[in-house]
Every structure is written in structure tokens, then in C-alpha cells.
Amino acid sequence: MSRQFNMRSLILSTGTTIILPLLLLFSLFLLLRGHNEPGGGFIGGLVAAAAIALKLFADDYPSAKALLRVHPLQLVGIGLALAALSSLPSLLVGDNFFTAQWWTLPLPIFGDLKLSTPLIFDIGVFLGVIGTVLTVIFTLVEAEH
Amino acid sequence: MLNVVLSIFLLACIAPHLYRLLGKHTGLVLALLPATLFIYFASQLSAVSQGQPLLQSWPWFPGLGIQLSFMLDGLSLLFALLITGIGTFILCYAGQYLQGHPALGRFFLFLLSFMGAMLGLVLSDNLITLFVFWELTTVSSFMLIGFNHEDSESRQKAHQGLMVTVLGGLALMTGLIMLGMAAGSYQLSDVLQQDLTGHSLYLPMLILILLGAFTKSAQTPFHFWLPNAMAAPTPVSAYLHSATMVKAGVYLLARLQPSLGGSEVWLLTLSAVGALTMLTGIFLASRATGIKKVLAYSTVMALGTLTMLLGLGTEKAALAAVTFLLAHALYKGALFMIAGILDHEAGIKDFEKASGLRKLMPRTTLVAVVAALSLAGVIPLFGFVGKELLLEAVLSGSQWQLGLTAATVLANIFVVLVAALLAIKPWFGQALPTPKPAHDPGWQMLAGPAVLATLGLIFGLLPMLPDQYLLNAAATAVYGQPISGYLALWHGINLPLMLSLGSLVLGLLLFRFWQPWRKLTAVVETLSKAGPEAGYNKLMAALVSFAAWQTRVLQNGYLRNYLLTTMATVVLLVGWAMLRLEHFELNWQFSDVRVQEAVIFLVLLTTIISAVVLNSFLGVVALLGALGFAVALIYVFFSAVDVGITQVLVETITVLLLVLVLYRLPEFRRLSSTAHRARDALIAIASGTVITLLILLVTASRSMEGIAGYFLEKSVPEGYGRNVVNVILVDFRALDTLGEIFVLALVAIGVYAMVHLRTGAKPVTNADKRLTAEQKRQQSVKGEL
Numbered sequence: 034m035s036r037q038f039n040m041r042s043l044i045l046s047t048g049t050t051i052i053l054p055l056l057l058l059f060s061l062f063l064l065l066r067g068h069n070e071p072g073g074g075f076i077g078g079l080v081a082a083a084a085i086a087l088k089l090f091a092d093d094y095p096s097a098k099a100l101l102r103v104h105p106l107q108l109v110g111i112g113l114a115l116a117a118l119s120s121l122p123s124l125l126v127g128d129n130f131f132t133a134q135w136w137t138l139p140l141p142i143f144g145d146l147k148l149s150t151p152l153i154f155d156i157g158v159f160l161g162v163i164g165t166v167l168t169v170i171f172t173l174v175e176a177e178h
Numbered sequence: 179m180l181n182v183v184l185s186i187f188l189l190a191c192i193a194p195h196l197y198r199l200l201g202k203h204t205g206l207v208l209a210l211l212p213a214t215l216f217i218y219f220a221s222q223l224s225a226v227s228q229g230q231p232l233l234q235s236w237p238w239f240p241g242l243g244i245q246l247s248f249m250l251d252g253l254s255l256l257f258a259l260l261i262t263g264i265g266t267f268i269l270c271y272a273g274q275y276l277q278g279h280p281a282l283g284r285f286f287l288f289l290l291s292f293m294g295a296m297l298g299l300v301l302s303d304n305l306i307t308l309f310v311f312w313e314l315t316t317v318s319s320f321m322l323i324g325f326n327h328e329d330s331e332s333r334q335k336a337h338q339g340l341m342v343t344v345l346g347g348l349a350l351m352t353g354l355i356m357l358g359m360a361a362g363s364y365q366l367s368d369v370l371q372q373d374l375t376g377h378s379l380y381l382p383m384l385i386l387i388l389l390g391a392f393t394k395s396a397q398t399p400f401h402f403w404l405p406n407a408m409a410a411p412t413p414v415s416a417y418l419h420s421a422t423m424v425k426a427g428v429y430l431l432a433r434l435q436p437s438l439g440g441s442e443v444w445l446l447t448l449s450a451v452g453a454l455t456m457l458t459g460i461f462l463a464s465r466a467t468g469i470k471k472v473l474a475y476s477t478v479m480a481l482g483t484l485t486m487l488l489g490l491g492t493e494k495a496a497l498a499a500v501t502f503l504l505a506h507a508l509y510k511g512a513l514f515m516i517a518g519i520l521d522h523e524a525g526i527k528d529f530e531k532a533s534g535l536r537k538l539m540p541r542t543t544l545v546a547v548v549a550a551l552s553l554a555g556v557i558p559l560f561g562f563v564g565k566e567l568l569l570e571a572v573l574s575g576s577q578w579q580l581g582l583t584a585a586t587v588l589a590n591i592f593v594v595l596v597a598a599l600l601a602i603k604p605w606f607g608q609a610l611p612t613p614k615p616a617h618d619p620g621w622q623m624l625a626g627p628a629v630l631a632t633l634g635l636i637f638g639l640l641p642m643l644p645d646q647y648l649l650n651a652a653a654t655a656v657y658g659q660p661i662s663g664y665l666a667l668w669h670g671i672n673l674p675l676m677l678s679l680g681s682l683v684l685g686l687l688l689f690r691f692w693q694p695w696r697k698l699t700a701v702v703e704t705l706s707k708a709g710p711e712a713g714y715n716k717l718m719a720a721l722v723s724f725a726a727w728q729t730r731v732l733q734n735g736y737l738r739n740y741l742l743t744t745m746a747t748v749v750l751l752v753g754w755a756m757l758r759l760e761h762f763e764l765n766w767q768f769s770d771v772r773v774q775e776a777v778i779f780l781v782l783l784t785t786i787i788s789a790v791v792l793n794s795f796l797g798v799v800a801l802l803g804a805l806g807f808a809v810a811l812i813y814v815f816f817s818a819v820d821v822g823i824t825q826v827l828v829e830t831i832t833v834l835l836l837v838l839v840l841y842r843l844p845e846f847r848r849l850s851s852t853a854h855r856a857r858d859a860l861i862a863i864a865s866g867t868v869i870t871l872l873i874l875l876v877t878a879s880r881s882m883e884g885i886a887g888y889f890l891e892k893s894v895p896e897g898y899g900r901n902v903v904n905v906i907l908v909d910f911r912a913l914d915t916l917g918e919i920f921v922l923a924l925v926a927i928g929v930y931a932m933v934h935l936r937t938g939a940k941p942v943t944n945a946d947k948r949l950t951a952e953q954k955r956q957q958s959v960k961g962e963l
Contacts, residue, residue, distance in 0.1 A: 067901060067904045067908075068897075068898070068899035068900075068901055068904055068905065068908075069899055069900040069901050070900070070901055071819040071820050071823060071901060072820070072823075072901070072904070073820065073901070073903070073904040073907060073908070074907075074908070075824060075907070076820065076823050076824055076827060079824070079827035079828065079831060080827065082831065083827065083830055083831055083834070086831070086834050090834075105926070106926060106927070106930060109922075109923045109926050109927075110923075112919065112923075113919060113920065113923055116915075116916050116919060117916065119912075120912070120913075120916070131912050131913055133897065133909045133912075135898060147898070149898070151897075151899075151905075151908040151909045151912070152908075154908045154912055154915070154916075155904075155907075155908045157919070158907075158908070158915065158919055161919040161922055161923060162919070162922065164923075164926060165922040165923060165925060165926040166831055168926035168927075168929065168930055169835065169925070169926060169929045170834065170835065170838065172929050172930050172933045172934070173835065173838040173839060173929075173933070174838065175933065175934075176933045
């Protein structure tokens with residue numbers, strides 16, 4: 034194992050197990066509330082990336098990689114694709130390129146659910162940020178081996 | 179007409195797949211489309227010849243006044259018929275000529291794209307659309323000239339053609355925008371209603387447009403790229419360099435003549451350049467021995483002739499131009515295809531090695547002789563009609579008629595020589611052994627030249643046919659007003675006929691002494707070493723070495739130098755702009771500074787000073803982190819919570835990244851000299867000062883309402899969000915954000931590539947060389963210490 038993981042700490046490792054799901058949940062929360070309260074895709078993405086990086090430092094690289102399941106560059110691709118695709122619905126309804134489209138979905142218990150292209154766009158940003166940060170971190174770690 | 183153009187591009191896209199399905203019959207199947215389009219265009223003949231241009235329009239960028247609009251008048255129709263008609267034969271021909279070529283599917287893709295681009299170009303009724311198609315022809319012809327891309331010479335020639343025409347294209351774009359501004363509309367049909375010769379922008383736009391047209395149509399001194407483009411497979415030469423692409427420049431001149439023609443500059447430039455090109459082209463043709471080379475140079479001559487006629491701008495010249503254009507397309511297309519047949523069926527590429535093939539290739543001989551007779555302008559072929567009109571137009575021209583007539587007659591003598599070469603040299607006389615057993619080609623290859631040559635004969639005998647239905651309308655479009663002249667085979671015994679006969683006799687005489695003539699003029703070989711092509715090569719070499727120099731200086735791979743250059747540039751530009759201000763008023767209001775802000779300021783100051791003087795990586799990283807958190811606090815104080823959170827998170831992740839790379843860095847030591855440090859300090863302090871002054875200045879003299887108010891107001895009603903920052907990011911300015919995340923993605927890919935492509939076997943790249951240079955430098959610095 035390389036130098037920087039020598040100080041494996043039991044406290045950090047245990048703490049991470051508890052805090053990691055919360056952090057990931059929090060990042061989603063930040064993403065979804067972003068339109069009205071502080072938050073959004075960029076911030077949410079940074080939090081999620083930091084959470085997975087925490088796993089990396091607390092445990093090891095393989096477990097962090099397993100947690101993500103896909104290669105981070107794939108997330109970058111999916112994020113960019115989502116963000117770019119969110120520009121297209123406006124053209125279908127005849128608006129100018131990238132005009133935001135809103136759809137209201139009435140749900141029985143929770144009330145109206147508002148869906149929109151900015152939300153899709155923000156999810157794209159979210160994934161893109163996670164992918165970029167983790168690509169850089171993972172690549173640097175891999176450079177060790 | 180949009181569908182016409184689109185259908186060709188669509189077919190181009192599926193052509194490689196069709197080739198996999200249909201194999202050697204692909205050419206014939208693909209030819210069905212241009213054949214159908216030819217019939218469609220032919221069905222428009224009677225409507226157009228009655229003077230009703232067909233206009234169609236679809237909005238493309240309505241906000242910018244750019245429409246996908248098309249116009250079919252006499253001139254467009256003439257070109258459209260040539261493009262689809264000759265295109266049909268070329269596709270049949272190419273299918274057999276390149277039979278079995280591994281990349282034939284790709285060839286069809288390029289050829290059809292070119293056809294679509296060319297058709298779009300001549301049908302466009304919008305200057306911008308026209309330009310787009312213009313550049314598409316450039317790109318697709320680049321692909322075609324460099325089709326044998328494994329041959330370095332072929333690549334180089336394709337590159338040359340591209341460079342010359344792109345240079346012209348750039349000029350043309352500027353010229354067309356000026357034209358649109360001057361006319362107040364980008365619609366050609368509007369532009370052509372106006373006479374712009376008196377406009378203040380006339381001269382600059384004329385120069386730019388002429389540059390575009392002259393490079394494309396290979397006018398002297400840009401004529402050198404055209405013969406070099408013969409590196410393309412012969413069907414391409416037959417199509418691009420006889421009938422279509424090189425005529426794009428001529429088309430543009432003819433098209434814009436009603437608006438731009440008639441002035442003294444137009445007359446002078448076009449006649450002079452045209453006459454010069456005509457003489458240069460035919461002179462070089464008379465010296466060449468490669469069959470395709472001779473044809474290419476004689477095409478240069480034809481393009482020069484057309485330019486000269488358009489320069490004259492008279493009614494007669496307009497009629498002569500369109501007639502000559504049609505005649506030339508017919509015989510030159512046929513002759514190029516015959517040159518291809520000679521190569522394909524007998525292995526002959528050079529006149530010197532060809533003789534006596536008449537018995538072995540009787541049908542080809544017949545077609546070649548008819549086409550060449552039209553080139554020579556022998557009665558009763560259509561070439562004769564064209565030549566008569568040409569001479570009449572030059573003789574009746576207003577100025578320099580003596581000079582232009584002399585040039586035309588001289589050129590005609592050489593044309594007869596070239597025609598005689600083509601009609602006699604390979605076919606008659608003593609039979610020479612051929613590299614391949616010679617025989618007539620299959621019908622697919624012979625059909626094109628045969629039909630084109632026959633049309634040359636029919637149109638010659640019945641000149642009223644093309645005249646009535648097509649050429650009159652085309653000449654009207656060029657001239658801008660209805661034309662009263664008409665075509666006839668026999669004009670009686672007059673001066674043009676005498677001149678024509680004279681040049682025929684002299685040309686045949688010259689043919690008799692072809693070899694002595696070549697020896698006599700051999701001096702040109704040495705002269706051409708200093709010709710336009712040599713100039714082009716020098717220019718390209720200079721461009722490359724300039725690029726290498728500026729890359730060495732500006733992009734030398736040292737991050738610190740990039741920072742230095744960027745900062746210094748900002749300081750100089752902003753500082754200079756501030757010094758030039760008349761009212762230099764700064765906002766020195768510090769009374770509303772709150773205590774916590776003052777504390778943050780002190781924290782910032784201390785950390786930054788400590789970071790500069792500290793001698794440890796870890797310490798510097800920690801201090802920079804502290805700096806970042808302090809900045810984040812400022813954001814929070816000024817209620818930019820989102821930005822604050824982002825700043826904190828970015829700082830956190832930066833620290834993580836630094837931890838990962840920190841131990842890989844060399845030991846912390848001072849590598850730069852004191853002088854360098856002083857210079858860096860100076861620039862750092864200067865940029866800090868300039869930016870501070872700038873902020874004070876801007877806050878003191880805000881003359882316009884900020885945009886913030888607009889966003890605050892519109893965020894909820896139009897963006898449905900109370901977090902204005904987020905609404906701006908994902909809605910109002912979503913395109914910006916999209917660009918930013920693309921940059922992020924590029925960074926991720928860049929880092930990934932940098933690390934992963936370095937491992938394993940790899941070629942030494944420039945970056946590596948730089949790295950080792952850097953290491954050496956560091957070692958030497960260490961040695962000094």
C-alpha cells in the first residue's frame with residue numbers, strides 16, 4: 034500500500050460507514066432543493082464526490098471504486114448527455130433553443146410534482162461534477178500503483 | 179429544391195452501405211438520383227426560359243436573416259443541369275473506373291457530397307447559405323483530391339488546393355457580409371435588384387469577393403493548384419475540374435454581375451486577370467505532355483476566358499460567356515473521361531507514349547475526335563458557336579478591344595494545338611506498344627463522353643435549341659436585363675470567321691512543330707521555379723516556422739510562464755485603459771466596513787504573506803486552504819450563500835487532491851534566482867493593484883443598471899425558482915453552464931489521458947521532451963546551488 038494510506042484509522046473508517054449514506058443522501062437533497070434554496074447540481078455533486086473520496090481515504094481504493102460501481106468517466110459522459118439533451122424539448126414545442134419546459138405531475142398524496150428541463154440539466158451537472166472530481170482523484174491514486 | 183439538395187446528401191450518407199450491398203453495380207444505382215434530378219430540372223426549362231425564376235424559402239436562422247432559400251433562374255438552371263447531367267455519367271463511369279477499389283464506398287460518399295454542395299451553391303438565394311455550400315465544395319473536393327491518402331504527394335496536393343481555396347473562402351465570407359450590409363439584405367434576389375457600384379463599401383467588398391472567386395476558379399496567380407488537383411482519380415478531375423467546382427468562382431462572378439459589374443475596376447480587373455489567365459493556361463497546356471495536365475491547363479484557359487467575358491459585361495459578352503461555358507463543359511467533360519479511358523484501358527497517361535490506337539479503340543477514337551473538334555472550334559460543332567460569339571464579344575468590347583482580341587486569337591491558336599494533340603496524337607500514326615493491351619471500354623465508361631460529344635454536335639447544328647430554352651435565360655440572368663441576341667451557326671463571312679480560320683491554320687502548323695516548340699520554350703521550366711507555386715511553398719514554410727516559433731515562446735509548457743504572461747497582459751491592457759480614462763474617480767468609501775469584514779481582511783493578509791515566505795509544501799497548502807475559507811466567509815457575509823458553499827467544497831476537494839500529489843513533488847527548495855523572484859513579485863503586486871483599482875473604479879462610476887435586478891425580478895415568475903443563483907445557472911444561462919461542464923469533462927479526460935497514456939510502451943512526445951528538459955534544468959540549478 035502506498036504512503037498516504039499508512040495511517041488507516043479505525044475511528045475514521047467506522048465513522049465513514051455511518052456518515053457516508055447520510056452524505057450521499059444530503060447531496061441528493063442539495064441537488065433537488067437547489068432551485069429554491071441554497072444548493073443545486075454543482076454543490077450536490079461536490080458533496081457526493083467528497084463523500085466517495087472520504088471512503089477512499091478511510092478504507093481503500095478498491096472499496097471506493099466498488100461503491101461507485103461505474104467508471105467515473107462514464108458519469109461525465111452521462112452527465113454531459115443529460116445536460117445537452119435537456120436543451121432539445123424546447124425545440125419540439127417550437128420554443129427557442131434551451132427554453133425551459135415545465136410539466137406538472139399531480140400525485141395523490143404528495144400534491145403536485147413539478148418536473149422540468151432545468152431539473153434534468155441540473156442532474157446532468159451533478160453527474161458531470163461527480164465524474165470529473167472522481168476521475169481526477171482516482172487517476173491520481175492509480176498513478177501510485 | 180431543399181429536398182433536391184437534401185436528397186443528394188442523404189444518398190451520400192447511405193452510399194457506403196449501398197456499396198456493401200450492391201457491389202460493382204453501385205455506381206449505376208446511385209446515378210439514378212442525379213438522372214431523376216436532371217429530369218426534374220429539365221421540366222423547369224420552359225417556365226424559367228419565360229423569365230420566371232422559381233423562388234423557395236425556409237427559415238433557418240430567422241433571427242439573423244438567414245434563410246435556406248433557393249432560386250432557380252436561367253443561370254442556376256444551366257449549372258444545375260450540368261451538375262446533375264454530367265454527374266449522372268460520372269457516377270456510371272466511376273463505378274467501372276474504380277471497380278474493386280477498397281475505398282469505393284467512401285469515394286461515392288465524397289463525390290455525392292460534392293454534388294450536393296455544388297448544387298446547393300448554384301441554387302442558393304441567400305449569401306450566407308451560398309457561402310456555406312461554397313465551403314462544403316472546398317471540403318469535399320479536398321477529400322476527393324486526397325482520395326489516395328496513402329500517397330504523400332496526393333495528400334500534399336489536396337492540402338495545397340484546400341489552402342488556396344480556403345484562403346479565398348475567408349476573403350469571400352467577409353466580402354459577402356459587406357455585400358449583405360451594403361444591399362441591406364442577404365437575399366440574392368434582393369441584392370441583384372440593386373446597383374452597388376456607387377456604394378462606399380464597393381471597392382473593399384469587390385476585392386474580397388474577387389479574391390474568393392479567383393482562387394476557386396484558378397485565375398493567375400492562383401492557377402497552380404488546379405493542375406496539381408489532378409492527383410484525384412480521373413472521374414473527379416472530369417467532374418470537379420471541368421464541369422463544376424472550378425466554375426464556382428465564375429458562377430459567383432456571373433451571378434453578382436448585375437449588382438457589382440459595369441464599373442471601371444470590374445472591367446479592368448476581370449478583363450486583365452482573365453486574359454492573363456487565358457494566355458498562361460493555354461501556354462502551359464501547350465508545353466505539358468501528361469494528358470490530364472494538358473486538359474487541366476486548358477481548363478485554366480477556359481476559366482480565364484470566362485472571367486474576361488464577364489469583365490466586358492456587354493450583352494454580347496454575357497451570351498458568349500454562357501455559350502462558351504456550356505460548350506466547354508460538354509467537350510471538357512468528354513475529353514477528361516477519355517483521358518481516364520486511355521489510362522484505364524491502355525495504361526497511357528502521356529502524349530509522348532501514345533500513338534496509333536485508332537484500330538484498337540475505334541469507338542473511343544471517334545468520340546475523342548468529335549469532342550476535340552468542338553474544343554478546336556471547328557464548324558459545325560457547338561465549340562464553333564461559342565468561339566464565334568467570344569470573338570464577336572471581344573471585338574465589340576468598349577476598351578482595349580485590340581489587346582483583348584489579339585490575346586484571344588493567340589490563345590485560340592494554342593487551343594487548336596491542344597485540340598489537335600487530343601484528336602490526333604494518341605489515335606493516328608504508327609502504333610506504339612501500350613503498357614496494357616488496349617481496347618474500347620465498357621458502355622458505362624463510354625456512355626458519358628459519347629453523349630456529351632454528341633450533344634456538342636447537335637447543339638452546333640441546332641444552336642436555337644439550347645439558346646431558346648436555356649442560354650437566353652442564363653445570359654439574361656448574367657446581364658441583368660433581357661437579351662436580344664441569339665445563337666446561330668452561320669454568321670456569314672465576317673472578321674470573327676476569318677480570325678477563327680486563321681487560328682485554325684496556325685494552330686495546325688504549330689502542332690506540326692510541337693516538339694521543337696516545347697524545346698524552344700524549355701526556359702519556362704527554370705522560370706517556374708520562381709513562379710506563384712514557389713511563392714506559395716515559401717509562404718507555407720514561413721507560416722509553419724512562425725507557428726513553431728510562437729508555440730515555443732508562448733506555449734513552452736511551463737505553467738509559471740503561462741501565469742506570468744497572462745497576468746502581465748491583463749495588467750498592461752487594463753492599466754493602459756485606466757490611464758486613458760478622463761474621469762478617474764475611485765470609491766474610497768470605507769465607512770460602511772463592518773468589524774467582521776475587517777477581521778477577514780486581516781486574516782487574508784496574514785495568510786497570504788505567510789504563504790509566500792513559508793518553506794514547506796504542507797504549510798503552504800494549509801495556508802492556501804485557510805485563504806479559500808476566508809474568501810468563502812466573505813461570500814457568506816454578502817449573502818451569496820451558494821457561492822460560499824461552493825467555495826468551501828472546492829477548497830476541501832483541492833486539499834484532498836493536493837494530499838494525493840504532495841508527496842510526489844520534489845523536496846521544497848528554492849530553484850529560482852532572486853531576480854526572477856523579484857520579477858514575479860512585481861507582476862503579482864501589479865496585478866493585485868490593478869484589479870483593486872479596477873474594482874474601486876467600477877463601484878465608483880457605475881453608469882448602467884446592473885443585470886442583477888433583472889434576474890432577481892424574473893427569477894420566480896419566469897424561472898419558477900427562488901434561488902436566483904441556481905436559476906441563472908440552470909435556466910437563464912444554461913448554455914454557459916453547459917459549456918462549463920464540457921470544460922470540466924475535458925479536464926477529467928485530460929488528467930486521465932495524461933496519467934494513463936504515460937504508462938507502458940509509448941512514443942516520446944513533445945511533452946516528454948519538455949519534461950526531460952525541465953529535469954535537466956533543475957539538475958543544473960541544483961548543481962549551481
